[in-house]
Amino acid sequence: MTLVLGIESSCDETAVAIVADDRRVLAERIASQMEAHRPFGGVVPELAARAHAERLQPMARAVLDDAGVALADIDAIAATAGPGLIGGVMVGLVFGKALAYATGKPLFGINHLEGHALSPRLVDPALRFPYLLLLVSGGHCQILTVEGIGRYRRMATTIDDAAGEAFDKVANMLGLGFPGGPAVERAALAGDPRAVPLPRPLTGSDEPHFSFAGLKTAVLRAVERGGHSAPDLAASFQQAVADCLVDRTRIAMRRRADATALVVAGGVAANKAIRAQLQALAMAHALPFVAPPMRLCTDNAAMIAWAAHERLAAGLAPDADPQARPRWPLDPLAEAARGAGVKA
Numbered sequence: 108m109t110l111v112l113g114i115e116s117s118c119d120e121t122a123v124a125i126v127a128d129d130r131r132v133l134a135e136r137i138a139s140q141m142e143a144h145r146p147f148g149g150v151v152p153e154l155a156a157r158a159h160a161e162r163l164q165p166m167a168r169a170v171l172d173d174a175g176v177a178l179a180d181i182d183a184i185a186a187t188a189g190p191g192l193i194g195g196v197m198v199g200l201v202f203g204k205a206l207a208y209a210t211g212k213p214l215f216g217i218n219h220l221e222g223h224a225l226s227p228r229l230v231d232p233a234l235r236f237p238y239l240l241l242l243v244s245g246g247h248c249q250i251l252t253v254e255g256i257g258r259y260r261r262m263a264t265t266i267d268d269a270a271g272e273a274f275d276k277v278a279n280m281l282g283l284g285f286p287g288g289p290a291v292e293r294a295a296l297a298g299d300p301r302a303v304p305l306p307r308p309l310t311g312s313d314e315p316h317f318s319f320a321g322l323k324t325a326v327l328r329a330v331e332r333g334g335h336s337a338p339d340l341a342a343s344f345q346q347a348v349a350d351c352l353v354d355r356t357r358i359a360m361r362r363r364a365d366a367t368a369l370v371v372a373g374g375v376a377a378n379k380a381i382r383a384q385l386q387a388l389a390m391a392h393a394l395p396f397v398a399p400p401m402r403l404c405t406d407n408a409a410m411i412a413w414a415a416h417e418r419l420a421a422g423l424a425p426d427a428d429p430q431a432r433p434r435w436p437l438d439p440l441a442e443a444a445r446g447a448g449v450k451a
């Protein structure tokens with residue numbers, strides 16, 4: 108049995124996990140920093156880095172104890188090396204380097220997006236390449252073709268905001284609090300998705316890219332004009348996002364008729380209305396729909412450890428001295444989306 112200890116610290120979750128090559132997650136701990144950031148209505152990078160630094164060492168100790176293994180039993184260390192908030196990434200990567208140095212075990216600097224991309228295979232051994240991945244979170248909004256380990260084609264990205272970011276900003280406008288996604292979803296339950304006419308940016312265009320800035324501004328204008336209830340605004344906004352995601356994913360599916368499945372991951376995949384509409388799209392095209400369990404969909408360390416297992420199994424050696432990278436596109440060949448302002 109091979110054991111990998113994974114570390115994730117690229118945003119506001121501090122996480123450590125120990126994963127075996129037979130897909131068992133032996134132990135896993137995750138600490139959200141939501142409370143620290145709530146007064147600011149968003150993630151404060153400086154606070155995040157400090158919290159990671161305080162928590163990682165005791166958390167790794169606790170995870171080893173939970174798993175009942177000694178540090179010497181670990182075969183490799185895996186730490187997120189980017190993309191993400193650079194302070195937090197550096198804290199996690201340096202901690203991983205220290206563990207690797209102390210134990211003489213290899214260190215994998217893992218691309219956080221690769222962690223998301225391969226996470227469905229941690230729970231579904233039958234999932235075959237190539238598959239389509241719609242990654243929708245607070246920091247990412249991309250459609251990728253996962254062709255193999257280390258082989259990713261980015262078909263689409265956002266030209267401005269990520270979908271989760273738009274949820275958070277709209278929640279703010281409606282006074283629903285942080286984090287916004289779950290709050291908007293709750294409010295939307297009591298609203299009419301057709302009540303407020305809102306744009307569906309980029310739908311119908313040939314390239315499957317995303318844009319949410321115009322939609323967000325349209326919600327702001329509607330709030331300023333008045334006359335609509337918060338539930339109606341939330342429901343109409345949520346439906347507009349769902350329509351954009353479905354339309355863009357449909358284009359990507361048409362392009363990659365060889366895909367074996369449609370996989371969704373990221374915090375926004377927690378949204379039941381959005382999930383249901385994506386599932387209906389996949390079913391209409393007779394494509395299996397895979398949505399990993401929520402604990403794997405949002406940021407976590409098991410996916411980072413698993414990506415290292417995949418690399419080990421594929422015979423890919425780790426970089427000798429991985430560096431922390433704020434930006435690190437999974438597909439280096441992907442052209443920047445038109446409209447600039449492109450996120451990692």
Ligand code: KG4
Pocket residue numbers: 118243244245246247270271272274275286287288289292373374375376377378379404405406
């Ligand atoms: O994957 P995640 O935990 O962290 C990263 O951004 O990487 O995603 C968090 C994002 C936030 O923007 C949050 O508002 C959004 O996912 N989110 C949701 C829901 N739950 C979380 N958006 C819509 N509906 C939800 N139920």
Ligand code: ZN
Pocket residue numbers: 219223244246405406
């Ligand atoms: Zn993420």
